[in-house]
Amino acid sequence: MKRALAKEFWRRFKCHRLGLTGAMVVLLLFIVSLAAPVLSPYDPSYIDIKSILEPPSYEHPLGTDQLGRDVLSRIIWGGRISLMVGFVAVGIATVVGVFLGAMAGYYAGYVDTIIMRFVDIMLCFPTFFLILAVVALLEPSIWNIMVVIGATGWMGMARLIRAEILSVKERDYVLAARALGASHARIIWRHIIPNAMAPVLVAATLGVAAAILTESALSFLGIGVQPPTPSWGNILTAGKDSIEVAWWLSFYPGMAILITVLGYNLLGEGIRDAIDPRLREGRG
Amino acid sequence: MPYNTPLDMKVLARIWEISGRMLLVWGVLALISCPACSRPEDSSKPPERPAESGPPCYGDTLITGSIGEPSNLIPILASDSPSHEVAGLIYNGLVKYDKDLKLVGDLAESFEVSKSGLVITFHLRKNVTWHDGQPFTAADVLFTYKTMVDPHTPTAYAEDFLQVERAEATDPYTFRVTYKKPFAPALASWGISILPRHLLEGRDIMKSPLARHPVGTGPFIFKEWKAGEKVVLTYNPDYFEGRPYIDRYIYRIIPDSATMFMELKAGGIDNMGLTPLQYARQTEYRKFKENFNKYRYPAFAYTYLGFNLEDERFKDRRVRQAVSYAIDRGEIIEGVLLGLGQEATGPYKPGTWAYNPNVKQYPYDPVKARKILQEVGWRDADGDGILDKDGIPFRFTIITNQGNDIRARTAEIIQRRLKEVGIEVKIRIIEWAAFIKEFIEKKTFEATILGWTITQDPDIYDVWHSSKTKPGELNFVSYRNTEVDALLEKGRRTFNQEERRKTYWRIQEILAEEVPYVFLYVPDALPVVQARFKGIEPAAAGITYNLIKWYVPKAEQRHNKLKADS
Numbered sequence: 001m002k003r004a005l006a007k008e009f010w011r012r013f014k015c016h017r018l019g020l021t022g023a024m025v026v027l028l029l030f031i032v033s034l035a036a037p038v039l040s041p042y043d044p045s046y047i048d049i050k051s052i053l054e055p056p057s058y059e060h061p062l063g064t065d066q067l068g069r070d071v072l073s074r075i076i077w078g079g080r081i082s083l084m085v086g087f088v089a090v091g092i093a094t095v096v097g098v099f100l101g102a103m104a105g106y107y108a109g110y111v112d113t114i115i116m117r118f119v120d121i122m123l124c125f126p127t128f129f130l131i132l133a134v135v136a137l138l139e140p141s142i143w144n145i146m147v148v149i150g151a152t153g154w155m156g157m158a159r160l161i162r163a164e165i166l167s168v169k170e171r172d173y174v175l176a177a178r179a180l181g182a183s184h185a186r187i188i189w190r191h192i193i194p195n196a197m198a199p200v201l202v203a204a205t206l207g208v209a210a211a212i213l214t215e216s217a218l219s220f221l222g223i224g225v226q227p228p229t230p231s232w233g234n235i236l237t238a239g240k241d242s243i244e245v246a247w248w249l250s251f252y253p254g255m256a257i258l259i260t261v262l263g264y265n266l267l268g269e270g271i272r273d274a275i276d277p278r279l280r281e282g283r284g
Numbered sequence: 285m286p287y288n289t290p291l292d293m294k295v296l297a298r299i300w301e302i303s304g305r306m307l308l309v310w311g312v313l314a315l316i317s318c319p320a321c322s323r324p325e326d327s328s329k330p331p332e333r334p335a336e337s338g339p340p341c342y343g344d345t346l347i348t349g350s351i352g353e354p355s356n357l358i359p360i361l362a363s364d365s366p367s368h369e370v371a372g373l374i375y376n377g378l379v380k381y382d383k384d385l386k387l388v389g390d391l392a393e394s395f396e397v398s399k400s401g402l403v404i405t406f407h408l409r410k411n412v413t414w415h416d417g418q419p420f421t422a423a424d425v426l427f428t429y430k431t432m433v434d435p436h437t438p439t440a441y442a443e444d445f446l447q448v449e450r451a452e453a454t455d456p457y458t459f460r461v462t463y464k465k466p467f468a469p470a471l472a473s474w475g476i477s478i479l480p481r482h483l484l485e486g487r488d489i490m491k492s493p494l495a496r497h498p499v500g501t502g503p504f505i506f507k508e509w510k511a512g513e514k515v516v517l518t519y520n521p522d523y524f525e526g527r528p529y530i531d532r533y534i535y536r537i538i539p540d541s542a543t544m545f546m547e548l549k550a551g552g553i554d555n556m557g558l559t560p561l562q563y564a565r566q567t568e569y570r571k572f573k574e575n576f577n578k579y580r581y582p583a584f585a586y587t588y589l590g591f592n593l594e595d596e597r598f599k600d601r602r603v604r605q606a607v608s609y610a611i612d613r614g615e616i617i618e619g620v621l622l623g624l625g626q627e628a629t630g631p632y633k634p635g636t637w638a639y640n641p642n643v644k645q646y647p648y649d650p651v652k653a654r655k656i657l658q659e660v661g662w663r664d665a666d667g668d669g670i671l672d673k674d675g676i677p678f679r680f681t682i683i684t685n686q687g688n689d690i691r692a693r694t695a696e697i698i699q700r701r702l703k704e705v706g707i708e709v710k711i712r713i714i715e716w717a718a719f720i721k722e723f724i725e726k727k728t729f730e731a732t733i734l735g736w737t738i739t740q741d742p743d744i745y746d747v748w749h750s751s752k753t754k755p756g757e758l759n760f761v762s763y764r765n766t767e768v769d770a771l772l773e774k775g776r777r778t779f780n781q782e783e784r785r786k787t788y789w790r791i792q793e794i795l796a797e798e799v800p801y802v803f804l805y806v807p808d809a810l811p812v813v814q815a816r817f818k819g820i821e822p823a824a825a826g827i828t829y830n831l832i833k834w835y836v837p838k839a840e841q842r843h844n845k846l847k848a849d850s
Contacts, residue, residue: 047700049619053565066561067619067693139712222686222713227696241542241689245565 012274019270025263033080040073045228053246063248065238071248074230075256081231082260085146085215086208092150094204097157098193104158105165106188116162119155127152131218140223149211157203164196198275205268209261216257232257340819340835345532345843349544349556351687353512353537357498358489359477360432360439370515370535373831375477375500378406378425378459383823383830385740387471391420391478391501401466401779406474408457412524414480415505422453427481429461437489443746444473468776468784469741503528503832513537529819529835532843539687548576551842554814559690560622563810576812579822583809586628587691587735588801589682589698593762595730597678604799605646606656610705611698612648617805620693624810628803630792631736631744637781638742640789643796653705664706671706680730681710685719691733694804725756742788745772748795763800816840
């Protein structure tokens with residue numbers, strides 16, 4: 001049964017060209033990031049003051065930065081940071097969101113009210129400023145960044161899963177499980193959540209893109225990933241001040257962010273189109 | 285260290301040098317520089333002379349770009365350079381530095397110092413009025429003095445005035461001060477901005493509207509202040525040295541140096557301080573040189589790496605020396621300043637009389653650094669590349685302020701060099717206000733990269749004396765040395781320059797041996813001014829000392845329409 005579902009999914013997904021492109025971009029990013037130690041031509045934090053701000057050349061295909069470091073190497077290593085931030089942050093958001101959303105959806109009543117009002121409150125905060133405030137209090141580090149992005153990004157997930165569960169929990173197989181005396185936990189975990197995961201998968205994929213953007217923005221402002229660790233955002237910051245003499249310092253990390261975010265968004269859309277029956281029917 | 289504010293040359297204005305702003309500030313203020321160190325590279329000196337470009341004439345607007353915004357235009361209450369830059373055009377002191385950095389009268393027409401040096405008598409100018417038309421008299425000076433020594437006045441500059449035993453206005457145009465003990469910086473301390481008594485007396489200075497709407501005696505009159513955007517001043521037609529040629533002075537706040545540079549090229553501003561990168565790589569083409577004049581001279585300032593001496597690891601002098609050996613200053617100057625600066629070996633500017641060229645040097649020597657660290661007990665016992673002692677790895681954080689790219693990159697170079705000797709450094713860049721209030725003043729830092737401006741008078745009591753280590757005071761690294769304390773006291777108690785020289789040379793020897801700071805570099809000031817401005821004469825004092833003599837020939841004036849609008 002499961003295998004049939006996967007097959008069906010793949011059959012639809014592979015017809016979705018944009019989604020496939022996105023998947024390939026994401027896959028490529030994974031490979032490059034994992035192979036960073038092999039692929040990057042230089043140590044990303046090796047300072048060479050003899051070759052400051054050199055334009056792209058044979059030795060430095062994407063040029064060098066203000067301290068003579070190789071931009072290509074920094075972008076490759078920066079990709080690791082981006083992926084890590086994307087996945088850990090979204091992981092946190094998903095766990096928190098699914099847990100709270102499931103509680104709210106399944107138990108309904110005052111549990112639902114409390115959780116969903118809390119979600120409303122969280123949604124009222126301007127997320128980016130909340131992150132700025134938290135980072136100002138804690139020390140800026142990559143771990144703090146991931147936790148903070150995750151902790152401020154679960155609300156959408158919670159709403160999605162709650163809505164899904166409200167419809168799933170009235171289905172016959174859930175009623176059957178309940179009639180057989182299954183515990184609440186078992187019903188939620190075995191019967192409801194697996195059947196409500198489709199939108200979560202889509203939201204998570206899109207969430208990775210958003211988390212990468214947020215990390216870049218924070219690093220750009222100097223409160224994200226701290227030097228000498230390269231990240232796309234902090235390479236861009238350096239590029240901003242010398243954009244007139246060193247376009248490569250802004251252009252390449254900017255492109256890296258653009259392509260990555262686009263890749264995740266396309267992948268997310270592809271997945272959604274392939275698994276969402278309503279959408280499919282809607283399209284006829 | 286105390287800083288002389290530029291435009292007004294208030295010697296006393298002791299300011300935390302605001303760094304992001306630092307290069308820019310100097311650009312604007314560019315005033316301080318020493319003749320002995322003017323370099324031949326100063327070829328960018330503008331060829332224009334008043335004689336060649338017709339007689340000076342009135343009109344036009346000078347727009348200056350600044351990264352920082354003034355915080356308070358009552359200058360004794362402000363400690364940031366933007367406030368002092370703007371206030372310096374609005375207020376005067378009793379004395380000022382001239383273009384050769386000699387003290388001359390300003391609001392004082394003349395002054396006499398008694399033989400003992402204990403009594404100074406100022407004879408004030410008689411034709412001076414405040415911008416609101418009230419006459420300026422000795423009562424204003426006396427009021428300013430009283431405000432300075434009032435413990436309720438939150439000023440950082442009180443110390444010099446607490447040395448005064450008696451201050452009196454003997455007649456409306458004579459002001460006399462008497463000191464208990466000889467006090468070398470005494471005369472220079474009267475460069476402080478004189479405040480209008482008739483607007484402040486009997487009122488709470490902290491709530492005075494003058495903070496946002498100042499009234500002074502200076503060459504420019506305050507017109508308006510649009511928060512976060514600009515401060516506008518207009519010429520004072522009754523200025524006692526003659527009205528400035530320029531009609532208006534606008535201080536535009538542009539918190540990003542790349543944006544500011546684009547504004548410069550687009551004609552939105554006329555004057556700013558360049559970054560080394562802009563100076564070396566973005567201005568070397570004909571069109572730019574036709575439209576702008578660049579200047580370059582060593583700034584009266586230095587940048588250092590300061591240790592928190594209350595930190596157990598840094599209490600040991602040998603550790604600090606090892607760090608000093610591990611840092612390659614030449615590399616920082618070449619890589620970050622692009623050669624536009626020189627090595628610092630102490631708290632004075634190379635070439636000035638107080639500067640001691642013969643102190644202990646710390647040439648880059650990582651092997652020696654490692655050896656010293658090993659002697660002290662820092663070894664890499666667990667083989668992870670980081671030295672440790674009693675199982676604790678040698679890790680510390682260098683903090684510096686946001687907005688100064690130069691400092692951030694200096695930190696990155698130091699980080700890499702220290703890693704090579706087995707010390708792991710983290711860098712944290714913090715917004716200016718939080719940086720000063722939460723970390724520097726509360727001493728909750730391990731090491732910091734920061735800069736001090738260098739005053740004309742070599743008195744550095746506030747920065748190094750052990751009595752100045754309380755929270756919020758300037759000896760925030762908690763340096764305590766009884767010999768230095770005694771020398772600092774001695775140095776301010778004599779007027780004999782040779783004796784003072786010996787005293788301050790000895791202090792530099794001790795500081796070089798003890799390394800409470802790793803002195804890094806003295807950067808160059810790199811101001812640029814739009815070429816239509818004539819009458820700029822670079823001198824020891826920089827370029828803005830004669831701002832009131834700058835002018836634009838009629839045919840080249842740009843902003844006269846604006847004037848009609850306002």
